[in-house]
Amino acid sequence: GAVVSQHPSWVICKSGTSVKIECRSLDFQATTMFWYRQFPKQSLMLMATSNEGSKATYEQGVEKDKFLINHASLTLSTLTVTSAHPEDSSFYICSASDAGVGEQYFGPGTRLTVT
Amino acid sequence: DQQVKQNSPSLSVQEGRISILNCDYTNSMFDYFLWYKKYPAEGPTFLISISSIKDKNEDGRFTVFLNKSAKHLSLHIVPSQPGDSAVYFCAASGGGSRLTFGEGTQLTVNP
Numbered sequence: 001g002a003v004v005s006q007h008p009s010w011v012i013c014k015s016g017t018s019v020k021i022e023c024r025s026l027d028f029q030a031t032t033m034f035w036y037r038q039f040p041k042q043s044l045m046l047m048a049t050s051n052e053g054s055k056a057t058y059e060q061g062v063e064k065d066k067f068l069i070n071h072a073s074l075t076l077s078t079l080t081v082t083s084a085h086p087e088d089s090s091f092y093i094c095s096a097s098d099a100g101v102g103e104q105y106f107g108p109g110t111r112l113t114v115t
Numbered sequence: 116d117q118q119v120k121q122n123s124p125s126l127s128v129q130e131g132r133i134s135i136l137n138c139d140y141t142n143s144m145f146d147y148f149l150w151y152k153k154y155p156a157e158g159p160t161f162l163i164s165i166s167s168i169k170d171k172n173e174d175g176r177f178t179v180f181l182n183k184s185a186k187h188l189s190l191h192i193v194p195s196q197p198g199d200s201a202v203y204f205c206a207a208s209g210g211g212s213r214l215t216f217g218e219g220t221q222l223t224v225n226p
Contacts, residue, residue, distance in 0.1 A: 042218060046214070106151075
């Protein structure tokens with residue numbers, strides 16, 4: 001099956017610093033990648049959709065200058081949380097799609113804690 | 116506006132019995148529905164899907180039923196096993212890859 005990896009799986013950073021999370025599709029080319037955020041016991045909230053080589057499309061209420069997304073190749077997308085604050089602490093999950101028919105393959109997630 | 120709702124935050128069943136997880140949606144443009152299983156601190160894994168042209172899809176112990184007129188779908192797991200204990204999310208899409216998720220239902224299967 002299609003495999004998506006995320007790195008790091010867990011990160012702690014100080015308030016005001018920036019953190020980069022990588023999402024890779026290991027055995028397929030991902031034309032579209034998605035970034036989600038999940039708070040405890042809540043649904044996965046879509047943050048943004050990115051297509052390779054173009055700018056990401058952000059969901060309403062998501063600050064694009066704070067959550068920088070780069071989809072530089074068909075196998076790699078990165079999410080950079082800039083000037084992180086404690087309220088950015090969350091579980092960030094990426095997914096990748098190669099077919100555009102609704103099925104997405106999810107990464108294992110990254111737990112971000114901002115102190 | 117929560118377009119996909121899972122009204123039961125939790126469900127507990129005995130091993131061997133049937134688990135029924137429910138999901139309702141409001142957007143009539145949704146035409147493809149999926150169920151995902153998620154363990155703590157892991158990403159969701161795909162379980163089963165159904166297109167709006169069908170009303171039932173079966174894969175082993177998992178069956179998804181779709182009632183378009185009621186905008187309701189359900190996931191049946193039979194027989195339930197302790198390893199099925201996880202959070203189950205339903206998701207919907209309407210032409211394209213963008214998914215809208217429900218809030219999830221924590222299923223606990225007791226031995």
